[in-house]
Amino acid sequence: MEYIYTLVILIALGVVLASSFNLIIGYAGLVSIAHPVFYAIGAYVSALLARDHGVPVPVAMILGALAAMAASIAVALPSLRVSGDYLLIASIGFQLGLLEAIKNVSFTGGAGGLTNIPPFLIQTAGREAYVALVVGVAVLTVLLTRSIAHGPYGRALSAMRDDELAFAALGRNAVAMKVAVFALGSGLAGLAGALYAHYFRFVTPEQFELLQSAAILTMVVVGGIRTTWGPVVGAILLQALPQAITFLDLPVALLGPLQGLLFTGLVLVFMFWRPQGLVAAGEFWRPSREAPDVGRP
Amino acid sequence: MSAVLEIRGLDKRFGGIVVADAIDLTLSAGRVVGLIGPNGAGKTSLFNLVSGIFPADAGTITLDGERIDRLKTHRRAARGLSRTWQNLRLFPSLSVLDNLMVGPRHYPGEKLWRLAFDRGGVRRREAETRRRALDVLERTGLAAVAKTRAADLTFGQQKLVGVARALMNESRCLLLDEPMAGVEGHAYETMQRVVRDVAASGVAVCVVEHNVAFIRDLCDEGVFMFAGKVLARGPVADLIADPRLTELYFGT
Incomplete structure (x- = not known):
């Protein structure tokens, strides 16, 4: 049973990561693959605050999320003011640099990883409660993404992707929206990241490297970029597949590279056969169903 | 008749090419000014300088008495300056109606915190903007294509959508870049009427246009530009009749 719980948590976290990354790369059209570094910041900040500074775990989790948010603004603001292309370079640099720093300072546990992260909920309410919490966050993320993408904000993002200059000439601050x-x-x-840390109680810098970037990107692209359900489908597929290969009786040394191959292979296959992903987005922006119908007498 | 947009001593050079040379121009509330001149005279460049697509080398631009020449494009637009584009620049992934819905310069639905904490306000504003957009579509004769993708319309209709979108901006000053190029028949009269109505509502309008009949019928005043300079201004009929300007225009 514990194995199933763990798998469900990994899938739900995958959904949060893929859906939130879909907002960035899909709806806002921002080219960045450094999503895992913010995942890492959430995990490390929350874990360290709770473990070393006695901050209650729920508060530490929120602070972890806020720290990731603050770091992302610090990376995005200067690069997006110059041009969209700089974000990719700045964010990858930030990802590699920060992970290198984590490996080389002692209070983060270095390359060996951070251990003894305080648990949350599991002792008091059981594993099921934690699973429910993570699944709840995943559901809320998907709903939030959908309401943003198909409301006035999504319409503005769509317009911004179509023609940034015309968008600016209507009085819209494209840089502010992107940030x-x-x-x-x-x-x-x-x-x-924070939810991950307090469940598994152990994080290493390695798990937030470029392989993780590739995994999240694959979830979004294979599932269907700029769709509500694509990242969900992609996350389920990509979290379940690596688990499935572990059932094959392969040497451990082969498993890591095989996962990497799987991600790139999937992206390549989809590029040729189904570039729009499993769930296809129309080119046409659509409002959510709750919007009043107009255009009919 | 109050001045809305005032341009004083505007200069711009790209290397050796002069696109604006000490340009002075005043646009007043309720009046339509037509910019005429041959290709390369600097008419569209003047629009680009005023809307902040690129910065001027020297000179000042004020909108309702406040300087806007150091502001970015979106800030100038937010102060009440809107424009259309020679090459349309509609949002092809949006319907005609949604193109217009992105038009208003202050839109609360485009602030993430408002989406979270002021959903009622956003919804109200959305409904109100929709009503206005439908009204503008009615006036521009586009009501029947409200739900059509902007990219699927005829060229003339797309030009009207561009103007309609700019109207949603409720600006103080409207710059129209070749609104009639490629527009024929029914859309011609509609465009005339729409521009006249906007001016009548107190907006300062400036039109770049090669269709001389359109300019003559529409504009209160003409400004003739050549090589980045304002050479002459006055009633459009007088400018057209001036043999010196005609020679510059046709290059004979």
């Missing part, structure tokens, strides 16, 4: 979406998406990734 806001980047911060929201990164904050959600931070929250996912």
Whole structure:
């Protein structure tokens, strides 16, 4: 049973990561693959605050998410003011740099990882409660993404992606919108990191490296970029698949590279056969169903 | 008749090419000014300078008495300056109605915190903006295509959508870049009427247009530009009749 719980938590965290990354790369059209670094910041900040400074875990989790948000603003603001292309470079640099720093300072546990992270809920309310919490966060993330994408904000993002200059000439601050979406998406990734840390109670810098970037990108692209359900489908598929290969009786040394191959292979296959992903988004922006119908007499 | 947009001593050079040379121009509330001149005279460049697409080398631009020449494009627009584009620049992934819905310059639905904490306000504003958009579509003869994708319309209709979107901006000053190029038949009269109505509501309008008949019928005043300079201004009929300007225009 514990195995199933763990798998459900991994899938739910995958949904949070993929959906929030979909906001950034899909709806806002921001090119960045450094999503895992904000996942890492959430995990480390929350774990360290709770373990070393006696901050209650729920508060530490929220602070972890806020720290990820603040870091993302610090990365995005200067680079987006110059041009969208700089965000990719700045964010990858930040990802590699920060993880290197985590490996080389002692209070983070260094390359060996951070251990003895205080647990949350499991002791008092049981594992099921924690699973419910993480699944709840995943559901809320999906609903939030959907309400943003198909409301006035999503319409504005769609317009901004179509023509940024015309968008600006209507009085819209495209940079502010991009930073806001980047911060929201990164904050959600931070929250996912905190939820991860207090369940598994052990994190290493390694798990937030480029392989994780590739995994999250694959979830979004294979599932269906700019759709509500695509990242969900992608997260389920990509979290379940690596688990499935572990059932094959392969040497451990092969498993890591095989996962990497699987991600790149999937992306390549989808590029040729189904570039729109499993769940296809129309090119046409659509409001949510709750919007009043107009255009009919 | 109050001045809305005032341009004083505006200069811009790209290397050796002069696109604006000490330009002075005043646009007043309720009046339509037509910019005429041959290709390369600097008409569209003047629009780009005023809307902040690129900065001027020298000179000042004020909107309702406040300087806007150091502001970014979106801030100038937020102060009440809107424009259309020669090459349309509609939002192709949006319907005609949604193109207009992105038009208003202050829109609460585009602030994330408002989506979270002021949902009622956002919904009210959305409904109100929708009503206004439908009204503008009615006036521009586009009501029947409200739900059509902007990219699927005829060129003339797309030009009207561009103007309609700018109208949603409720600006103090409206710059129209070749609104009639490629527009024929029914849309011609609609465009005339729409621009006249906007001016009548107190907006300062400036039109760049090669369709001389359109300019003559519509504008209160004409401004002739050549090589980045304002060469002459006055009633459009007088400018057209001036053999010196005609020679510059046709290059004979």
